[in-house]
Amino acid sequence: MKNITLGGKKERFRDNLQCYIMLAPFALLFLIFLVLPIIASFVLSFFEFDMVSTPRFTGFSHYFRMLFDDEVFLTTAKNTLIFAVITGPAGFLLSFVLAWFLNEFRPFTRTVLSFMFYCPALVGNAYYIWQVAFSNDSYGYINSLLLSMGFITEPLNWLRDAAYTMPIVIMVQLWMSMGVSFLANISGLQNIGQDMYEAGAIDGIRNRWQELWYITLPSMRHMLLFSAVIQISSAFSVSQLPIALAGYPSVSNSVDTIVSYLSDAGTVRYEMGYASAISVVLFLIMIVTRIVVGKLINKVGD
Amino acid sequence: MAVIIAEKKTGRFLHRISGRRSRGLSQSRRYTRSKVGNFFYVCFLILLGLFSVVPLVYCVLTSFKPLDELMIFPPRFSVSRPTMQNYLALPGLLSNLRIPLSRYIFNSLFISAVTTILYVLISSMAAFVLSKSHVRGKKVMFLAVQYALLFTPFTLAIPQYLIFSYTRMIDTYFVYILPYLASTMGVFLMKQYMxxxxxxxxxxxxxxxxxxxxRMFWSIVLPMVKPCCMTLMLFGFRDVWSALPNGTIFNESLKTLPAVMSQITAGGIARSGSAMAVTVIMMIPPILVYLVSQSNxxxxxxxxxxxx
Structure with missing residues (x-):
């Protein structure tokens, strides 16, 4: 809004004051709980710090330790990347494709179906169900199903076998990933004007794929970036789910993620400097991913 | 049999889809839909819909199963003699913690309500200034807000833990409330909406x-952004309701339902009925909030x- 300030100096002062007062609560919280933590991690990553003795400067040694000396970190980093590379794009595509499909239905059907898909994300901690489903004895739902159909002869120890933990955690994560970005996509799709599609049909669009590429995706570009950011943020911060399903540390660290490893290093072993260095690496990976994805999405539909 | 049902359903969906097309749109638009495509996408939707909902339905049904039905091999999906015993047994399961279940429920409701209200208010005030005023630095601030969407409390766990411990906030309600109020999703959504x-x-x-x-904020803007307030209410409530603080709450009387849930679910198959009952209790409030706010x-x- 331009030139909203009318009147003299006194009124301008009052306006500015009121604006700053309204901005202050959020700005303070944002500084204390977001900006300060990021700066603090960066600074602390160069120190040895256990919260009791005075911090000791150690330069880049934490970063060297991470890359060359810490097998567990490298495993958790590998897990996090596998995890992010699969669940990030899959969750992103699925939330768009489902929203796109739902958009064809009547409002009532659409409301019911979107509720169904949103439900697992909505109810939060319901992944306990999967713990029971995959439990290791013959009462576990999956085991008993496979046993009674004759695929296996004895119950499998799903959540304690490194071959199965990763696929299971990925599946449950995808089950819960139709969240904010899914709702945003549904809402965005509903608001593409029908006249756009009609004009497209006149211009010779033959099938739904052409319509998707030439009309829908370009109109949804901003929404896709939003949804990608949400998916990046959740794919890299996964930690509670694998801990709940497979415990920490999981069998041969098969599903431990960077975030679960750094909270262990920090809140259990009190190696705050090292945990901070890990956080910094994670922040950098996320920001770089975010920038690359932003560039890619701006190319969609060109 | 199943095939016939599936075909009937598909037919009905297809009818609906094409029905809407012919009523709502011009002839040319209908041309862009193929029958085969419709068939595949209805199948896809049904499969994924079942994948989403069946586990939750199973959870609700299991929470009403009596003990002998929980132990049946192989487990059945349905419940033949529903009972409330899993729910009634919950307070007793917690007796070794010396804190009544009602206290956890109160904590959960109190924290979620306070956080949600403050979240909506603080975010919309800031969003109003960022979108409609001319204060200095608002562009930079909004860019920071937008990038901060990436960082969840999980990724910031360690430095936030340090801040809590230096400000002596460990073992207070603030641990639940304050970091969430700094989450930028609210300001972001609200600013874009305004x-x-x-x-x-x-x-x-x-x-x-x-x-x-x-005056402008309170009497003009706030009434106009009600739909977005409802959205923030939903997201705020959902996140805080299911949050489980990591290493910052030790006092049992300050813990919330997710903590109870993780304690009970650690009990294995013998407690699966009660664990499902807690899960169902946890599921209800977010669903209610969603049903209220859905259209907004x-x-x-x-x-x-x-x-x-």
């Missing part, structure tokens, strides 16, 4: 009548895009 839904002309008219920014959410999320 840009699209509040015409500058209205605010200018209010200015001419002598209204200050407080779908309306207001439309402006959520990130423009670069």
């Amino acid at each position: 840009e699209g839904s509040i015409p500058d002309a209205i605010l200018e008219a209010a200015r001419i009548d002598g209204a200050g920014y407080f 959410v779908l309306e207001s999320m439309n402006s959520a895009g990130i423009k670069e």
